[in-house]
Amino acid sequence: MKNIILLAVQGAGKGSLARVLSDKYGYANISMGEVMRNARNDGTQRAKTIAEYQDRGELVPFDITLDLIKERISQPDCENGYILDGFPRDLAQAEAYKKILKDLNKDIGVVINLTIPEELIYQRLAGRRTCKNCGKTYNIYSEKFLPKQEGVCDVCHGELYQRSDDTEEAIKKRVETYFHVTTALIDYYKKQGVLYEVPSIDIDETTAEVEKILGEHND
Numbered sequence: 001m002k003n004i005i006l007l008a009v010q011g012a013g014k015g016s017l018a019r020v021l022s023d024k025y026g027y028a029n030i031s032m033g034e035v036m037r038n039a040r041n042d043g044t045q046r047a048k049t050i051a052e053y054q055d056r057g058e059l060v061p062f063d064i065t066l067d068l069i070k071e072r073i074s075q076p077d078c079e080n081g082y083i084l085d086g087f088p089r090d091l092a093q094a095e096a097y098k099k100i101l102k103d104l105n106k107d108i109g110v111v112i113n114l115t116i117p118e119e120l121i122y123q124r125l126a127g128r129r130t131c132k133n134c135g136k137t138y139n140i141y142s143e144k145f146l147p148k149q150e151g152v153c154d155v156c157h158g159e160l161y162q163r164s165d166d167t168e169e170a171i172k173k174r175v176e177t178y179f180h181v182t183t184a185l186i187d188y189y190k191k192q193g194v195l196y197e198v199p200s201i202d203i204d205e206t207t208a209e210v211e212k213i214l215g216e217h218n219d
């Protein structure tokens with residue numbers, strides 16, 4: 001079993017791939033945004049700070065983020081491997097994460113950079129519908145990701161909605177910011193020999209490619 005860091009622009013299919021891998025192999029599926037959302041409701045000062053930053057759409061302070069990730073990957077469900085989505089976001093977090101792994105005697109595993117042509121990002125995000133209840137995503141422009149019943153989640157029957165920040169302008173801004181920040185992260189992991197670029201056009205092909213990489217790394 002391997003730990004996996006998933007790097008990809010929004011709309012590249014990170015969530016879908018993480019779901020497939022965790023269902024198939026039992027990896028813990030960790031979305032940093034979700035870890036934050038869970039931690040903002042426990043009534044502590046830390047929770048208040050997280051809520052303030054999240055509501056402004058800014059990155060939550062460094063120390064809090066690191067404490068949360070350390071707590072999360074120390075849970076028993078991560079012992080056999082986990083998939084990280086949304087962390088690390090920049091080089092400072094990547095450096096700090098390295099130290100945490102060392103303290104916990106864990107391995108970095110592999111870093112998968114999912115790549116897709118830019119025009120596909122817009123199509124995917126514009127067609128994306130998210131379940132209000134469980135967060136599962138669908139796409140009304142893709143046969144493989146259509147819900148069985150229009151507007152209703154297959155898993156929990158929750159209502160599907162379109163995110164308010166999935167407008168073309170907001171998407172463009174997010175995409176630009178993403179590429180700006182992650183280039184450094186990609187170089188950083190490339191130099192360490194743990195980075196793999198995987199095209200994310202078709203979920204089945206992407207999954208097969210990632211499985212191949214994981215197989216090569218099973219020591």
Ligand code: AMP
Nearest residue numbers: 032033054057058059060065086087089
């Ligand atoms: P996401 O669900 O990935 O869009 O993240 C939602 C929010 O959670 C972000 O706007 C940040 O406030 C916070 N967040 C998620 N990941 C991180 C991270 N690695 N570092 C700091 N804040 C984060």
